[in-house]
Amino acid sequence: MAIIAIDQHLDARGLACPMPIVKTAALMKAMAGGQTLEVVATDPGSVKDFAAWARTTGNELLESSSDGATYTFVLRKK
Amino acid sequence: MSEPLNLVLFSGTDDKLTAASVLAAGAAALGKPVNVFLQYWALDAFRRERIAVDHGLAPEAGAEGRAHVDALRAAGQASWAETFRQAKDLGEIDIEACSLSMDLLGIEEKDLDPLVDGVEGVTAFYLNAGDGQVVFI
Numbered sequence: 001m002a003i004i005a006i007d008q009h010l011d012a013r014g015l016a017c018p019m020p021i022v023k024t025a026a027l028m029k030a031m032a033g034g035q036t037l038e039v040v041a042t043d044p045g046s047v048k049d050f051a052a053w054a055r056t057t058g059n060e061l062l063e064s065s066s067d068g069a070t071y072t073f074v075l076r077k078k
Numbered sequence: 079m080s081e082p083l084n085l086v087l088f089s090g091t092d093d094k095l096t097a098a099s100v101l102a103a104g105a106a107a108l109g110k111p112v113n114v115f116l117q118y119w120a121l122d123a124f125r126r127e128r129i130a131v132d133h134g135l136a137p138e139a140g141a142e143g144r145a146h147v148d149a150l151r152a153a154g155q156a157s158w159a160e161t162f163r164q165a166k167d168l169g170e171i172d173i174e175a176c177s178l179s180m181d182l183l184g185i186e187e188k189d190l191d192p193l194v195d196g197v198e199g200v201t202a203f204y205l206n207a208g209d210g211q212v213v214f215i
Contacts, residue, residue, distance in 0.1 A: 016155045018104045019164075025107040026168050056108050 004036060004062055004074055012041040013070060020046045021053050024075070028059060031077050036062065039073045046071050081210035082111040084203070089215060090119030092133045092158065093147060098215045099161035106169025113210075114162075114173040115203045116194065120215075121179045129159050129191045162193055172206070174198045 010027055012020035020041040028037060039050070047064060050073045054061035063074035083105045087098050098120075102112045116124055123133050135144060151157075156164070165171050175190060175197045187197055 014154055016150060016153070018100050018107065019156060019161075021107045022103050022161075022164050022168060026164070029168070053107060 006038045006074065007031070007035040008037045010037060010039045012039055012043070012046075014042060017043050017045045017049065019043075021049050024050075024073075025053070025057075028075065028077050033077050035077050037075045037077070039075070041071045041073070042069070044071075046073070050075070080111075081208060082113050082206070084113045084115070084207040084210050084212045086115045086117060086203075086212060086214045087120035088117045089136065090121075090123040090133055091136050093135045093139060093143075094215050095120065095123060095133065095158040096155075096161070099158040099165065101213070102171055103161050103165035103168070106165040106171055109169065111170040112165070112172070113203065113206050114171065115176055115198075115200075116173065117176040117179045118182070121175050121185075121190075122183055124173075124175070124191050124194055125185065125189055126191045127189070129193075130157075159191070159193065166193065174203065176200070176203075 008027060008031060010023060012023055020039065020043055024039055031037065050061060050064060054075060058078045060076040060078065061073065062076055063072065065072050085098055085102060102114060105112045123129065135147060173194050175194055177197050177199050180197055
């Protein structure tokens with residue numbers, strides 16, 4: 001996998017639904033188009049939520065992975 | 079996603095208000111406008127003096143349900159009021175008090191938490207709801 005430069009980080013560990021998405025959407029609003037955000041979450045629902053959120057808002061989900069305990073997402077603002 | 083989500087909140091218990099705040103915040107994150115219409119006991123829960131108190135749970139929660147809710151809260155889950163606040167910062171969420179319920183409870187606009195944007199009747203609610211879904215909680 002190509003190495004992606006990350007512009008911003010969000011630690012959403014321990015946050016229950018829908019806060020990982022709410023905080024992501026708020027942070028992305030303040031970012032410039034083309035910038036990337038890495039989010040780390042522990043809410044299992046976030047896997048489908050981030051995919052659905054990216055599809056609906058038009059932002060790109062570059063990565064969605066899990067190590068079993070945490071979920072990592074990389075998004076690029078459209 | 080341009081049609082609004084319209085939530086009619088009737089129940090004033092913390093579990094139902096939390097579920098409503100989650101629906102509102104999710105819609106806000108997706109850029110979907112949300113109209114919230116507060117009736118009866120939900121309106122009572124939005125009173126400035128009472129918004130932060132314990133509003134109990136729906137009867138079906140029982141003692142076991144109470145324990146689950148308390149555990150999630152202890153783990154740092156945001157209160158419904160805080161979730162509504164963050165959702166309002168993020169998106170287009172209009173929270174209106176039902177004027178009939180204001181009369182019923184004998185309260186005025188100044189008695190309501192600043193989360194509430196105003197007072198309206200059911201006709202204004204339907205007008206703003208457009209063709210969007212109406213959900214009653």
